[in-house]
Amino acid sequence: MAADILIVDDEADIRELVSGILEDEGHRTRLARDSDEALRIIEERRPQLVILDIWLQGSRLDGLEVLSVIKRTYPELPVVIISGHGNVETAVTAIKRGAYDYIEKPFKADRLVLVTLRALEASSLKREVRELKERSTVSAEMIGKSPAINQLKGAIDRLAPTNSRILIRGASGAGKELAARLLHQKSHRADGPFIVLNAASMAPDRVEEELFGTEDRSGGPRKVGALEEAHGGTLYIDEVADMPIETQGKVLRVLVEQKFQRIGGAQKVSVDVRIVSSTSRDLERDMSEGRFREDLYHRLNVVPLRVPGLPERREDIPDLIQYFVSQLAHASGLAPRRIGEDAIAVLQAHDWPGNVRELRNNIERLMILAGGDPSTVITADMLPDEIGSNVPLPVNGGAEHLMSLPLREAREIFEREYLLAQINRFGGNISRTAEFVGMERSALHRKLRALGVSSDQRGSELKIG
Numbered sequence: 183m184a185a186d187i188l189i190v191d192d193e194a195d196i197r198e199l200v201s202g203i204l205e206d207e208g209h210r211t212r213l214a215r216d217s218d219e220a221l222r223i224i225e226e227r228r229p230q231l232v233i234l235d236i237w238l239q240g241s242r243l244d245g246l247e248v249l250s251v252i253k254r255t256y257p258e259l260p261v262v263i264i265s266g267h268g269n270v271e272t273a274v275t276a277i278k279r280g281a282y283d284y285i286e287k288p289f290k291a292d293r294l295v296l297v298t299l300r301a302l303e304a305s306s307l308k309r310e311v312r313e314l315k316e317r318s319t320v321s322a323e324m325i326g327k328s329p330a331i332n333q334l335k336g337a338i339d340r341l342a343p344t345n346s347r348i349l350i351r352g353a354s355g356a357g358k359e360l361a362a363r364l365l366h367q368k369s370h371r372a373d374g375p376f377i378v379l380n381a382a383s384m385a386p387d388r389v390e391e392e393l394f395g396t397e398d399r400s401g402g403p404r405k406v407g408a409l410e411e412a413h414g415g416t417l418y419i420d421e422v423a424d425m426p427i428e429t430q431g432k433v434l435r436v437l438v439e440q441k442f443q444r445i446g447g448a449q450k451v452s453v454d455v456r457i458v459s460s461t462s463r464d465l466e467r468d469m470s471e472g473r474f475r476e477d478l479y480h481r482l483n484v485v486p487l488r489v490p491g492l493p494e495r496r497e498d499i500p501d502l503i504q505y506f507v508s509q510l511a512h513a514s515g516l517a518p519r520r521i522g523e524d525a526i527a528v529l530q531a532h533d534w535p536g537n538v539r540e541l542r543n544n545i546e547r548l549m550i551l552a553g554g555d556p557s558t559v560i561t562a563d564m565l566p567d568e569i570g571s572n573v574p575l576p577v578n579g580g581a582e583h584l585m586s587l588p589l590r591e592a593r594e595i596f597e598r599e600y601l602l603a604q605i606n607r608f609g610g611n612i613s614r615t616a617e618f619v620g621m622e623r624s625a626l627h628r629k630l631r632a633l634g635v636s637s638d639q640r641g642s643e644l645k646i647g
């Protein structure tokens with residue numbers, strides 16, 4: 183894992199030596215000779231590790247004091263102490279104050295490399311645990327075998343290793359964040375952080391604070407912004423078009439200059455961050471109505487990626503159901519359930535305006551409501567009323583209208599709508615539809631003809647099997 187490491191030592195020889203060893207290992211180093219220089223460098227951009235000498239001659243603060251400042255302002259930044267020979271007591275004090283480990287002078291290159299690696303691994307583990315806790319129920323697997331999802335997976339594999347900015351478009355809950363996460367995981371930045379900024383969920387004035395961070399001139403606590411936090415990794419800006427127009431201007435400047443200023447701060451912070459953003463809005467309309475900056479659109483949209491909505495890939499629904507049942511059983515300790523064929527059929531025919539998220543929430547609710555007996559099979563009659571209400575009947579005024587018709591006419595209308603919905607559900611495949619509805623394939627063809635259903639009505643993109 184290549185990292186950005188700050189080396190603080192008053193002796194030039196030691197600084198150069200440590201830097202040489204770590205750069206040979208593929209790290210990038212920045213060097214400071216005293217406390218002020220060290221704190222200034224940290225202010226410029228937070229490093230991933232600090233190697234800090236305890237004795238800093240001619241420095242305003244000694245090593246232990248610098249350590250305290252670092253731990254106060256950046257509690258998660260790991261610090262490795264270099265202590266003089268026979269100075270174990272000070273080293274122990276340093277560990278008590280939050281240092282990760284210490285190296286005693288004179289030290290061997292191997293020891294330095296090993297402690298550095300461990301410190302970086304521990305801090306990246308901590309971050310992963312935190313991210314996992316935050317998103318323990320978010321999957322990192324993209325389930326589905328439909329042509330639409332396969333196309334998306336192919337595009338992610340091709341785009342991930344490039345450093346290009348990507349704008350992901352798609353309806354809410356369709357899997358845009360999951361796509362962004364996969365782009366990160368399959369990129370060269372996979373060891374770095376994946377930071378999410380959700381512009382839609384916060385008040386406009388907080389967006390800038392979260393993005394750029396804040397600086398307190400008096401040296402008090404400060405907030406590290408998402409841009410700085412994402413250094414070496416990916417920043418995912420969710421619902422980018424929900425950012426206030428002034429913030430959009432500032433983001434544009436960051437993209438052009440690769441630098442930004444914290445709120446209340448004077449200096450420029452430069453970062454190496456890949457920006458992936460998303461939107462579920464009609465950006466073309468937002469741009470024409472002046473709500474979204476066209477110049478920002480062009481900067482963010484270097485490569486567009488579209489995540490298809492769930493109704494465009496109903497074939498994936500049974501796999502997704504299975505996946506969520508086992509994922510939820512694993513993550514929340516709910517008993518795994520079997521979902522009956524009839525329930526799967528209704529779930530597959532539903533329209534899912536909230537896409538995969540809505541499907542997942544419904545599976546969770548069903549698993550909770552099914553109670554403690556693991557042998558309970560979830561059947562169609564256990565589904566909430568709103569699921570399935572869009573299945574066949576709403577033609578010509580819906581069920582009420584049917585009640586006003588003679589049986590033969592009502593049955594015909596019902597049969598036509600029912601069969602069309604089933605054909606649609608099986609992607610136009612007549613053989614599979616016939617098997618499910620319990621008819622011979624040729625009988626189904628005859629029935630459709632008798633009901634006056636033309637091949638066109640069976641759906642323009644549907645394959646007749």
Ligand SMILES: Nc1ncnc2c1ncn2[C@@H]1O[C@H](COP(=O)(O)OP(=O)(O)OP(=O)(O)O)[C@@H](O)[C@H]1O
Pocket residue numbers: 319320321322323324325326352353354355356357358359360361420462505538539542
């Ligand atoms: N193909 C998929 N396989 C497995 N899980 C998925 C898939 N697509 C989406 N999900 C899951 O569905 C939920 C919603 O997905 P996600 O948050 O990525 O959607 P989104 O498009 O970013 O939504 P929003 O626009 O509301 O932010 C998450 O729990 C995600 O893990």
